[in-house]
């Protein structure tokens with residue numbers, strides 16, 4: 070690949086494709102003066118891969134589709150089952166698809182319905198072969214019976230009369246050479262099919278060399294485009310096909326065969342090793358799967374269409390040991406059991422229930438004890454000598470859009486998170502106004518001084534900005550207590566990342582706590598307070614723990 074004429078052909082096909090229907094693109098590719106290459110695909114996924122690699126079109130191989138369904142290439146899959154696969158393929162790619170329509174699944178009448186259905190599904194063309202239904206793969210057995218010439222020409226004519234897209238391509242495939250009838254019979258048939266309206270002739274051969282194909286091409290003299298399938302004469306240099314004036318080469322089954330080899334190798338390795346160790350790194354990553362099927366597009370759509378900001382990510386800070394005696398000897402605080410479920414498990418469910426899909430837990434102390442399902446983890450292995458901000462920085466790669474940051478040892482009623490997600494502002498912190506009351510809690514943590522206190526007025530929804538957050542704030546200045554839950558919009562997340570970079574550059578990442586980070590953010594950007602009154606708790610003491618057990 071890569072010689073100049075082919076590149077031009079590919080580029081030309083790609084630009085034609087952008088402006089026209091897939092049928093028109095296939096027609097243009099087949100009729101172009103360049104040699105066109107169609108690559109086999111048998112599923113939505115393989116169609117995507119063929120497109121990404123750069124081919125201008127797809128051969129939807131009957132052999133490959135049947136095999137991928139675990140069936141023989143004998144029309145064991147019904148034509149409507151094949152149609153369903155084609156629907157997935159057409160949805161997965163913008164490339165024109167030339168379908169292997171076998172014999173047309175019956176007589177002229179079956180071909181008519183097939184062609185109409187293919188046009189409805191944006192398929193660019195179909196190839197039908199002059200054999201009898203049910204078909205047998207060309208490489209099985211010898212001297213397979215052929216259809217009568219006139220009868221097959223009738224199938225072609227019926228197909229052409231039924232297409233609802235003028236550019237739809239019908240390729241007539243003759244099996245005369247494969248069935249041992251020689252060049253004269255092949256030419257006779259090709260001529261009849263061309264006269265019946267075929268847009269191109271596929272001349273098939275199962276010889277190891279291209280001799281009979283090249284001889285046919287010379288005698289055919291390009292009365293209409295000629296398509297070949299060099300599966301058995303694979304060692305013939307492609308330059309010879311160009312010289313012979315061939316229109317299109319079909320690489321007929323090589324994605325399926327590649328997949329069989331790769332799947333068998335991986336399965337065998339895993340079976341023998343009882344481990345994934347050797348295979349990981351040699352197979353596509355799960356992230357690659359997400360990219361291929363377009364997860365990013367769905368996330369963008371969720372941001373646009375779903376209420377409740379379902380696309381927010383969450384970072385749960387759960388690296389600290391906490392000090393609850395024996396309860397935290399072999400596990401971090403977030404794993405303490407609260408009536409049959411860990412604190413962390415309850416928190417993760419809460420986040421999920423509010424539509425947060427991507428959750429990352431920062432682990433540290435006894436990290437092996439934290440293995441929540443469906444949740445990513447990152448590790449702060451320096452948890453013993455660092456604080457929350459360092460843990461947050463460990464998860465930096467995990468957030469870039471809207472992000473919720475939450476301590477791993479808190480629980481709250483769901484409406485609090487829903488309210489926070491719906492609140493205006495690029496950075497919003499949930500603040501319990503009751504935390505400002507003297508003696509409200511035995512161990513108040515992060516006190517908050519805001520622009521205004523909580524009014525309790527039903528009609529008061531004016532935004533309130535954060536001034537300072539600190540565990541050492543004099544009680545007289547405190548308007549409430551931060552509950553350890555904050556939301557950052559995409560912009561707010563960008564500011565957070567910038568601030569983390571600054572803190573790191575100043576050498577303070579290891580020691581800084583979250584209140585100081587919030588205070589620094591509030592000095593540069595608007596940080597808003599979302600007031601609540603109770604309905605949450607954190608677990609710092611055994612008293613807190615018994616409260617938590619009553620809370621759920």
Ligand code: SPV
Pocket residue numbers: 130131132133169206207208298300321322
């Ligand atoms: C197919 O790919 O299903 C074909 C080509 O029809 S061949 O297997 O060579 O007959």
Ligand code: MG
Pocket residue numbers: 130131132169171
């Ligand atoms: Mg086939």
